Amino acid sequence: MASEPKTLLEAIQYFSDAENCRQFMISIRWPDGIVKCPYCGKENPAWMPKAKLYFCSAKHEKQKFSLKVGTIFEESPIRLEKWLPAAWLIVNCKNGISSYEVARAIGVTQKSAWFMMHRLREALAGAGITVKMGGPDREPIEIDETGVGPLPHRMHRSRRLKLQTAITQRTHKVQVMGMLDRETRQVRAQVIPNVKRETLQNVILNHIEGGATIYTDQFNAYDRLPAAKEFIHETVNHMQEYVRGQVHTQGIENFWSLLKRTLRGTYVAVEPFHLERYVAEQVFRFNNHATKENPLNDSDRFIVAMMQVVGKRLTYAELTGKQSERPAN
Numbered sequence: 279m280a281s282e283p284k285t286l287l288e289a290i291q292y293f294s295d296a297e298n299c300r301q302f303m304i305s306i307r308w309p310d311g312i313v314k315c316p317y318c319g320k321e322n323p324a325w326m327p328k329a330k331l332y333f334c335s336a337k338h339e340k341q342k343f344s345l346k347v348g349t350i351f352e353e354s355p356i357r358l359e360k361w362l363p364a365a366w367l368i369v370n371c372k373n374g375i376s377s378y379e380v381a382r383a384i385g386v387t388q389k390s391a392w393f394m395m396h397r398l399r400e401a402l403a404g405a406g407i408t409v410k411m412g413g414p415d416r417e418p419i420e421i422d423e424t425g426v427g428p429l430p431h432r433m434h435r436s437r438r439l440k441l442q443t444a445i446t447q448r449t450h451k452v453q454v455m456g457m458l459d460r461e462t463r464q465v466r467a468q469v470i471p472n473v474k475r476e477t478l479q480n481v482i483l484n485h486i487e488g489g490a491t492i493y494t495d496q497f498n499a500y501d502r503l504p505a506a507k508e509f510i511h512e513t514v515n516h517m518q519e520y521v522r523g524q525v526h527t528q529g530i531e532n533f534w535s536l537l538k539r540t541l542r543g544t545y546v547a548v549e550p551f552h553l554e555r556y557v558a559e560q561v562f563r564f565n566n567h568a569t570k571e572n573p574l575n576d577s578d579r580f581i582v583a584m585m586q587v588v589g590k591r592l593t594y595a596e597l598t599g600k601q602s603e604r605p606a607n
């Protein structure tokens with residue numbers, strides 16, 4: 279096997295070889311190198327090189343299976359030789375990439391590229407959220423929320439009219455809440471249904487350890503956090519000051535500007551329904567950018583992302599709310 283790729287060009291060349299794709303998938307799915315049947319768990323199914331499928335000798339349905347089964351690639355007609363370079367592109371581009379660019383780079387239709395990118399974003403979501411952030415004697419957590427709205431000038435007239443109605447009803451902006459851990463420099467962010475006290479505080483309780491120091495602006499939904507959790511809550515008044523010594527929310531605000539720049543520059547029209555996945559992509563990019571302490575390169579970042587593809591799936595029906603129109607390629 280040739281050595282693993284370090285650049286986009288090497289990745290495209292490397293993954294154009296089906297055997298390299300197979301070995302790569304084995305290495306991320308089974309670190310011990312032993313392939314296991316996704317249906318019954320039996321080890322070492324037979325590899326059928328012509329069909330490019332495995333065969334499990336245990337008696338059950340679907341004895342033949344590909345390495346895509348049980349991953350976000352399951353049931354996709356697109357080969358791993360295209361999926362893997364597409365994943366490389368999306369995790370390593372600095373400011374986002376459009377489905378048109380991906381389509382051109384790997385040779386699929388724009389519609390297929392759009393679908394592939396949403397599946398990949400789904401895989402990037404929820405990375406490393408098994409433990410809470412912060413806690414006593416740790417650096418503070420910055421918390422903030424922002425509204426993400428559509429761009430009327432980019433819209434077709436019929437959508438603009440719908441937007442007008444939404445503005446009248448004050449439902450045109452989707453709210454996103456974010457938290458930046460100053461100790462680990464990691465961000466978590468999610469779409470929230472509203473900015474009520476209960477909603478914001480539930481997110482805080484789900485993600486932040488009691489006793490943590492938290493910084494917010496003076497939005498009153500952050501007041502009266504449960505006393506039992508012993509949060510140390512400091513606020514900055516954005517009407518008078520942006521920074522009060524250490525007390526500010528500029529880290530998370532920087533994240534918002536990166537998110538909005540990506541949405542504006544690359545993703546022409548983002549439906550609120552899809553925003554969660556664009557946020558996940560930006561969180562992944564922010565949390566996995568190279569720093570002095572954490573000098574990740576493109577190859578490392580790709581592997582971090584690919585470790586998450588196992589066990590995650592997003593079907594076209596879930597994505598579009600439609601049952602038909604599966605893109606073939």
Ligand SMILES: [Zn+2]
Nearest residue numbers: 315318334336
């Ligand atoms: Zn089996």
